[in-house]
Amino acid sequence: MNTSEWEQQLKALLDDKEYVPQDREWERMRQALRPAAPGKAVWYLPAAWKAAAAVVLLGTGIAGYFRVQQKEQPLAPPVAGTQVSPTAGTRPEAYASARPGTSAWQTPVTHMANKRKGTTRPQPDETSLPAPVQDTAGTGLITASAPVQESGGKQEKPAAAATQASPVNARQLWPDTYAPAAKGPQKTDFGFTAQIGKPSQGNMQYNVGVLIRRELTKVLYAEAGLALAATQVNYSEQVMIPPPVDNLGSGVGFESARPVDAHYTGNMFAIGISPSIGMKATRNFSVAVGGDLYKSLNRALQPEAPAGQMGGYTLENAPIPSRGIAEWDAGIRGQIEYRIGERLSLHTQYRQGLSRYILVDGSAYRNSNFNVGMKFYLGR
Amino acid sequence: MQKELYYAFYSTLMKIGVRYARSKEDAEQWVHDGFIKIFSNLSRFRHQGSFEGWIKKIMTRTCIDNLRSRNALKFEPDHNIVYSNYELPSHDNPVANHVMQKLSAEDALHLLHILPEKQKIVFNLHVFEEYSHKDIARMLGITENHSYWLLHQARKNLREQYASLTANKTSI
Numbered sequence: 001m002n003t004s005e006w007e008q009q010l011k012a013l014l015d016d017k018e019y020v021p022q023d024r025e026w027e028r029m030r031q032a033l034r035p036a037a038p039g040k041a042v043w044y045l046p047a048a049w050k051a052a053a054a055v056v057l058l059g060t061g062i063a064g065y066f067r068v069q070q071k072e073q074p075l076a077p078p079v080a081g082t083q084v085s086p087t088a089g090t091r092p093e094a095y096a097s098a099r100p101g102t103s104a105w106q107t108p109v110t111h112m113a114n115k116r117k118g119t120t121r122p123q124p125d126e127t128s129l130p131a132p133v134q135d136t137a138g139t140g141l142i143t144a145s146a147p148v149q150e151s152g153g154k155q156e157k158p159a160a161a162a163t164q165a166s167p168v169n170a171r172q173l174w175p176d177t178y179a180p181a182a183k184g185p186q187k188t189d190f191g192f193t194a195q196i197g198k199p200s201q202g203n204m205q206y207n208v209g210v211l212i213r214r215e216l217t218k219v220l221y222a223e224a225g226l227a228l229a230a231t232q233v234n235y236s237e238q239v240m241i242p243p244p245v246d247n248l249g250s251g252v253g254f255e256s257a258r259p260v261d262a263h264y265t266g267n268m269f270a271i272g273i274s275p276s277i278g279m280k281a282t283r284n285f286s287v288a289v290g291g292d293l294y295k296s297l298n299r300a301l302q303p304e305a306p307a308g309q310m311g312g313y314t315l316e317n318a319p320i321p322s323r324g325i326a327e328w329d330a331g332i333r334g335q336i337e338y339r340i341g342e343r344l345s346l347h348t349q350y351r352q353g354l355s356r357y358i359l360v361d362g363s364a365y366r367n368s369n370f371n372v373g374m375k376f377y378l379g380r
Numbered sequence: 381m382q383k384e385l386y387y388a389f390y391s392t393l394m395k396i397g398v399r400y401a402r403s404k405e406d407a408e409q410w411v412h413d414g415f416i417k418i419f420s421n422l423s424r425f426r427h428q429g430s431f432e433g434w435i436k437k438i439m440t441r442t443c444i445d446n447l448r449s450r451n452a453l454k455f456e457p458d459h460n461i462v463y464s465n466y467e468l469p470s471h472d473n474p475v476a477n478h479v480m481q482k483l484s485a486e487d488a489l490h491l492l493h494i495l496p497e498k499q500k501i502v503f504n505l506h507v508f509e510e511y512s513h514k515d516i517a518r519m520l521g522i523t524e525n526h527s528y529w530l531l532h533q534a535r536k537n538l539r540e541q542y543a544s545l546t547a548n549k550t551s552i
Contacts, residue, residue, distance in 0.1 A: 007507050010488050014508075017485035019394035025408065026386055029415055033382060321420075 054291050054332075058275050189213045189377045193225060195349070197371030201358055202233040205369050209274075213377070221286075224275040229294060233301060235264045235358050235365070239320055264301035264323045264358075270294040276335065288335040292351065299324040301358075323358060329367055330355045337375070348372045382419060392432060393439045399492055399504050400443035410446050414439040440509055444519060447497065487545060494541050499534035506531050 195207040209227030216222055239262045276290025301323045335349035353366030393414050397407035417438050425434055492500055501520065505511045506527075511519070513527040520527070 010483075010491075011508055013483060013485055013488045014395060014399065017395065019391040019398075021387055021390040021394075025390075025412070026383060029386055029412060030383075032412070032416055033419060 058277070058291060187215045189379065191343075191375050191377035193227070193373060193375045195371040195373030197349075197369045197373075199231050199233075199367055199369035200353075201235055201365055201367055202231050205229060205231045205371065207371065207373070211375065219280045221278050221280070221288075222275070223278060223288065223290070224273065226273055227271070227292075229270045229272065231268045231270070231367070231369075233264070233266045233268050233325065233358070235301065235323065237262055237264075237323075237360070260305050260320065262320050263304040265304060266298070266301040266325075268299070268301075268325055269297040270329065271297060272329075274333070276333070278335070278337070284339040286337045286339075288337065289333070290335075291330065291332050293331075294329045296325055296327050296329065299327065301325065323360065325358055325367075326356055328355065329353060329357055331367065343377045345375045345377075346372070347375060385418075386415060389432070389435055393435065396436060396439045396508075397443060398489060399508060400440075400447065400501065402493060406446075410443055411439070413446065414442040417442060436509070440505070441519075444501070447501065483545075491538055491541055491545065495534050495537055499530050499537065502527055502530040503534035503538070 189212070191211050191213065193207075193209050193211050195205075197205045197207070199205045207227050207229045209225045211223055211225040213221055213223045238259050272292050272294030274290060274292035276288045278286050278288030280286045303320045303322070305320060331351045331353045333349050333351040335347050337345050337347040339345040349371050351367075351369050351371070353368045355366065356364050357367035358365035390411065393411045394407060397410045397414070398404065401407035401410055414435075418435050421438070425431065492503070495503065498520070502516055505516050505519070506513070513524045513531075516522075516527045517524045522530075
């Protein structure tokens with residue numbers, strides 16, 4: 001047997017030996033192929049869900065508040081022959097007795113408002129209004145008679161109408177006088193917003209949208225926006241690329257894996273909602289906090305690498321891992337706004353991303369940014 | 381899919397790993413590393429050659445990389461380098477067939493691992509993986525002449541070790 005035959009026999013001897021993988025080996029491989037650490041996954045998932053839940057809760061709260069307000073606003077006109085409670089019914093008279101010459105139907109609020117504005121609000125003719133009547137029947141109720149009809153110069157006696165009265169809310173009797181006025185204006189404004197900023201995972205971010213703003217009280221307001229954001233993502237990482245593997249068996253290149261500075265870029269578009277609650281600190285300054293949730297319209301990032309580091313690869317066939325951004329991006333934000341005109345305001349905001357933005361196994365790259373922008377309100 | 385691939389080619393990769401690694405544990409780890417490279421580059425297989433050949437190349441490269449990372453190839457002294465000596469003639473010191481048949485796979489592996497690291501690698505690459513000296517030289521960063529010489533030394537050492545091993549077996 002010559003050397004070649006001996007080597008062939010040695011080769012055959014080793015080739016005939018079979019190795020059976022153990023299940024634990026495959027399990028280890030399976031874990032390696034899915035490297036998402038359970039601890040981190042648990043951390044990421046609730047963060048996204050918490051942010052989403054906060055946004056939903058905030059939106060539900062705002063919507064519920066508006067709903068309640070809308071239900072309270074439509075008020076019925078005074079009903080003929082209605083009956084009111086003593087406490088409510090005595091208030092106009094008490095005011096009238098304290099301020100002689102003042103109509104019981106003109107409250108201090110409206111009176112002072114009319115005086116301050118110099119406006120002459122049409123006041124109801126006292127003779128044509130139903131006069132509150134003392135409890136004559138001993139029922140403990142004050143009655144309000146129906147509007148008096150002039151019929152031959154003879155007025156219908158209020159006492160006669162008392163028997164036809166029905167219980168109503170005092171607010172229905174005097175809607176513009178004794179209705180709770182402490183909550184201030186309930187004004188809704190629509191407008192546009194535009195922002196430009198610097199994201200933590202990119203170069204620039206542009207954001208345009210529409211917004212709706214509702215004054216809750218004299219100092220509080222709620223705002224919600226629908227925005228389109230364009231973010232120039234620029235992300236870098238060092239990856240190890242193995243030497244080129246030749247399919248044809250020519251044995252090309254057997255160097256060790258080499259580090260390559262891989263850059264990933266992309267102009268990523270997203271559409272999202274951004275509810276917030278704000279407070280007016282002064283007449284022109286206000287601060288707001290809220291959340292936002294964006295849905296990515298495109299997700300894949302384009303890899304780039306210096307040509308000098310590519311070895312035998314081209315960019316197309318280099319084994320650089322693909323990277324992308326998450327489908328959903330949730331965050332919280334704080335905003336300072338300065339009103340420079342009746343319709344125009346400037347603002348600056350910081351957004352802290354809560355969910356993973358760039359998808360890299362084992363690392364959390366969140367999308368936080370600092371923006372400046374302006375808002376233009378319509379119809380003010 | 382990955383599981384089927386793993387079970388189907390585990391033995392193929394393990395056969396390569398045990399020839400380079402000093403221990404079975406090392407071989408299993410290198411097979412693990414090799415499969416990770418295979419799975420991560422699976423989409424880059426261009427279907428222009430044998431899939432088995434492709435994964436064998438990846439496994440071989442993984443073994444070399446692991447050996448290099450341990451500096452196993454760096455500090456090994458090469459004594460008596462004589463570049464004028466090339467491969468042995470094929471009829472040099474023939475081995476009796478009946479003696480060869482008495483060897484087991486473990487014996488063959490034992491013989492291989494007796495060799496110094498560089499000689500073992502060159503012998504493996506040339507005899508088992510059938511690489512040319514030019515490719516071996518590029519892979520290991522050595523000259524072709526050095527590759528020839530290492531193969532020669534490996535064969536010489538194997539003969540000596542094999543002779544002593546078979547002498548023991550025949551005496552038994």
